[in-house]
Each structure stands twice: as C-alpha cells, then as structure tokens.
Amino acid sequence: MPDSGLQRKTFFFLIFAGVITILAITVPFIEDLLSAYVLNQLGLALNPEGRLISPEGAQPGMMVQTFYDLAVNIFHIIKILLWMTLVISVVRFVGYLIFSTALRKSGPSEIASLLRTVLSIIIYIVAFFIIFQSQYPGVQLAPLFTGSTIIGIVVGLALQDTLGNLFAGIALQADQPFQVGDVVSISNRGTGVVESVSWRGVKIRTFQSKLLIISNAVLGRETIEVAPRGNLNARVVHFSSIYNVSPSKVAQLVRETVRHVENVSNRVRPVVRIRNLGEGGLEWEVKYWIENYEKFNDTDALIRQRIWYAFEREGLSFSHPSMSVHMEAERPVVSSDERANAFAEHLSSVPVFAPLSEEEIEKLSRASVKRIFAPGEAIVRKGQEGRSMFIVVRGNVKVQIPDQNGQKVINRLGPNDFFGEMSLLTGEPRSATVVAEDEVDVLEIRKGALRPIFEANPELMTSVCEIIEERKLLLQEQMPEEDLAKPAANRSVLGSIRRFFGIK
Secondary structure (H helix, E strand, C coil): CCCHHHHHHHHHHHHHHHHHHHHHHHHHHHHHHHHHHHHHHHCCEECCCCCEECCCCCCCCHHHHHHHHHHHHHHHHHHHHHHHHHHHHHHHHHHHHHHHHHCCCCCCHHHHHHHHHHHHHHHHHHHHHHHHHHHCCCCCCHHHHHHHHHHHHHHHHHCHHHHHHHHHHHHHHHHCCCCCCCEEEECCCEEEEEEEECCCEEEEEECCCCEEEEEHHHHCCCCEEEECCCCCEEEEEEEEECCCCCHHHHHHHHHHHHHCCCCECCCCCCEEEEEEECCCCEEEEEEEEECCHHHHHHHHHHHHHHHHHHHHHHCCCCCCCCCCCCCCCCCCCCCHHHHHHHHHHHHHCCHHHCCCCHHHHHHHHHCCEEEEECCCCEEECCCCCCCEEEEEEECCEEEEEEECCEEEEEEEECCCCEECHHHHHHCCCCCCEEEECCCEEEEEEEHHHHHHHHHHCHHHHHHHHHHHHHHHHHHHHHCCHHHHCCHHHHCCHHHHHHHHHCCC
C-alpha cells in the first residue's frame, strides 16, 4: 500500500517547485520589458558596458544611473533567491526520498541525518556560486576563494577538535560498532549502557548510574568491547573445589544449578570445565549465556550464591590456597544422636506421622537428610520424577503451577509443613513446583526409609492417603481442564502406594 505521507509530500513539492520555476523563468522577461519601457520613456539606451547613454551619446545624470543600477541589482537578487529556493527544495525532497524512504531500514537515523546535512551544505555552496556567477559574470570569484581559503584555515585550526569529532563521528556511525542500548566496555574508562550517539560524542550510563561522556575523536582511538542488545552474550564465573571430590559430580551439580538461575538463557547449555589444577584444588570456570547483559553483575553474583548453596547441600567444600592460613571459629560438633533427636522433634510435629511410635519416628529421623536452599531456588520442579518428600524445618516455600501469565502460587508452606509426598508415595511425576521464598532448611525423606514403616504400620498409609486426597483436590481446582482429563489423576491413592512400595 503506498505511503500516504510520501504522496502528500510529493504533491506539495511538485506544486511548489512548479510555481518557483515559473517565477524564475518569468522574472527575466519582466525585467526586459520594464527595462525597455523605462529606457523608451527616458529616451535612453545601453552601451556595451551596460551604462546608460542618450541617443546623442551623452551620459545621463548620476541619480538616473544609480536608480537604474539599483533596479537591475534587485532583479538579479530576486533571480538568485528564486533559483536558490528551487535548489533547496529539490535537495530537501531528494534527501527525504533517499534517506527517509530508501535507507530507513539500513540502520540508525544518526548517520542518515549527518550525511544529509553535510551533502546538502556542499550542494548549496556549489549551487550558489554557479547561480551568482550567472547573474554577475563580471565579478571575479578568485579573490573571494583566496580570502575564504585563508579564513577556512584559521577557522579549521580554531575548530580542530570539533572537526575531529565530526569526522570521527561519521566514521563511527558508518561502521556502527555499537548502538543505543548496547553494553560497552572501554579500556581504562568504564563499562555501561550506551544512551545516545551523536556527531560530537557518545553518552554512556555506567553501572554506578554515572554519565560517561566521550568525544568521538577520543573514542576512535580506544579499544571497545561491545555486548549487543538482544544478542546471547557469554559470561564466565570461576570457583574451586577440593581434589578429593569427583570432577564429574561437581560439573553435573553446577551445570544443573546454573541452568535454572534467572536471566541465564535456556537456549544454550552452560559449560562447566576445569580451568586449572591449582595448588589447593581444582579451579573451575562456568560459561553461561545471558539474556539481558545489563544485569550481568547481579547474575554473576546469583550464580556464585547458588553454587555455594549447592555445595552446602551436597557436603562439598571449596578449596583454599595451600600457602594461606585459614582460621575460623570451630563449629560445635553435633553427634549423630543429637542430630537424630532434632530431626525426630520435627517429624513428631508433622500430622501425617502422628500414628508412628517413638521407635519408628527415631528410625525415620536417622534416615532423613537435612538440606539447605537459597531464596528463589526451586526445590522440586513440576514434571520431574521424585523419590523423596520434604519437611520444612526453617523458612517458607511457595507451591506454584504454570498458567497463562507464567507461574501461579496456589499454596504457601512454613515450618513443619511437608510437600513432595505424592511423587514419593505413588511414583507419579511432581505435580507442582516448590520454590524457596527465603533461605530454607528441609528434611528429605526417601522411599527406602518409608517402606519398612509402611509394612509395620498400615494405619500410616491410610492417614497419608487422606492428606494426599485433600492436596490433590486443591491442586485440581487450580489446574487447567486438559490436565484434569489425564487418566492417572483419578486412580486410587491407596492402591498406588501399595503398588509403588510393593505392599499387598
């Protein structure tokens, strides 16, 4: 569909250019007619030099000659103005067609605007000299060029920095090494987000919220590192581990941890590899691809935090320099009996384990494992296979399921609440995602710890089934209809537990 704006501009340009052209062609005829009429009325004529003379060859008075020369110059000026107006209108219209229409998809508008201005000025100067020379052929322009050359040299020396910025800006914008919104790092100057690019210089907003202004002449001599906006830019985070830990275990643990960190792209798998065999342990690097590079500092810090929590949960240790002395307060040693008693107190507070005897609670506490999770970290994810359930010891978690707007929170749990029992007891995939709202300690209970208790205490299965039924009802009320139609959703919970644990 044709551009209505372009059609309108073309229509007005043709009308305006036509009127100016007609006037520019008509004015010389009017000049000749008026000149012939005035000369005929005064009884005068023009000699070859353009001076007034009478038929007898005498020259008229100075006043008559002055007024005649003034009238001629007025017509010359009118013709110069008309032709320059026509040239300006043509240049502006052609510039609009080329830079605003043909090149509108070729990149930022700064380069188009700058080139259009420079080319227009050159054309205007050349056109003025040509038109001026046509009206005043007897005027020698050589002295004017000589004088303008001297003036140009003086002005050029005075505006050396400004002109340097201008031409450096033209070169930078023609090459387009970066655009507004890109993150750039300039050696010895700083890192930030490009806010504006002009013919004078570049404005960069640093990550300390300061404005860094660099002229194009200086910028053209610097080494610039660019992270384009909308591009998957890679980052590298380093950490270390002790030698007596399996490298494959560390790599798998860190890769899975980093993959679920916010702002880490899921389009490229994170790379975890050994960077060096250090004196104190293995030195690692994690290479990941980031969605929004403006937040790379926060993302790097979050990845380091999540790696620490992952190491803490798995009982792994970071390496320390072998030549340094690492001193810390001695942690109180907690015996296995004390730990089991503490776990037993939490288990006794959970309603689902109320039918258990003290001996069964103690056995279950010794088989439980305490784990710690970072704020915002997913403890279980919807759709994953599960072989364990969790009891919240400290902190709070939220239970969420996907919906049209992302994730919908359907429940919140605190200390002595539990989750993950559906997957543990029936073998079904996780039905929801549970995320830590703050730093959370949980007790993890696995399948092998519950089977002998179920065999010895059938009442526990009945109690668990009632709670599972209530939670499944709450979950089904929040889930879409297509998920409710799955056959597995209506199976008997008690039958599923018996089959999964092999209890008749």
